[in-house]
Amino acid sequence: MRQVTRGTLVIDADRCKGCELCIVACPPRVLTMSRTGNATGYLYPELAPGCTGCTACQQVCPDFVFEVYKYHEPIVSGSDAERMQ
């Protein structure tokens, strides 16, 4: 499947308290909770390709664990990109 990634995050996973508000807030649904806990035992969000850099996760996060970056050029991955090569 063709995937365009326009942004990315820095996640300070060890400060996360696992409230999962970012999971439902993410419009492209690219955040999922981890299977293992962080330093304090809470599950934390992990990012899959497809982030748009919309900052919704950063805005809803009560624990300030997100920093959002937007790429100058979108990164295209998946079948379309492979075909082009």
Next chain:
Amino acid sequence: MSIVMTTRPPEAPSNKVASFKPTLLQTEEHHLCPGCGEPVAIRLVLEVIEELGLAQKNVSIIGHGCYGSFIMTMDVDSTLCLHGRAPAVATGLKRMRPEVAVWTLQGDGDMTSEGLAEILHATARGENITCILLNNGVFGDTGGQMTASSVIGQRTKNTLEGRDAAYHGYPIVIGDMVAAMPGSAFVARGSVHNAASIAATRRLIRKGFQRQMEKKGLSLVEILTMCPTGWFVPASGGADYMMESLGKTYPLGEIKDIAATEQA
């Protein structure tokens, strides 16, 4: 599904579009519960203060509640005052230093249960202050007891069967009371349950501070915040629960804006 590396900034050319915390917060660390809405509301206030260029000329008057812990980390001048007395303290400060943006931060227990008289008298006097009310319907700091603004049917630590109007009375809708008084300039209600409402709430807070600096009167911005611990719901379900319970009694939006009335 593949997982993207998120431990350090990307190597590909990129712009940082959002930081961890607002500049006026000294650290990201705080001890509030998972899923709490108050840090989000406080971030909005601090961002608005910075946007309006008030970073060096504002004083926060903090009531009693969980949000009080931010007095140590907010990079603004602060006074912690007696329960519910924030608008009274703010009155004194604003009258001595009229050029300074004075804002109060109170919870619903602090404003509607303990200090109802202070906010109503400050409004009656038409003080030029901005009051921020973090409304979650419980005394979160002491473990989730009922406040005057808990909604009918709300389960709290001392209304385990739900708030009953016949026994516990009806909730006080402070926003509507303040809006009905001539001393208020701007009254609005926002919430922090999703990204769209957070953006709308930021605009409301901005207007609240603008009306103060225009010397129009008291501005009250009520923000519905999640308290999943006090509501006995999972942290992830706090936002939905809030809009199903508090959201029905406290509709979101602007209640009064004196600037809009003057133009008409």
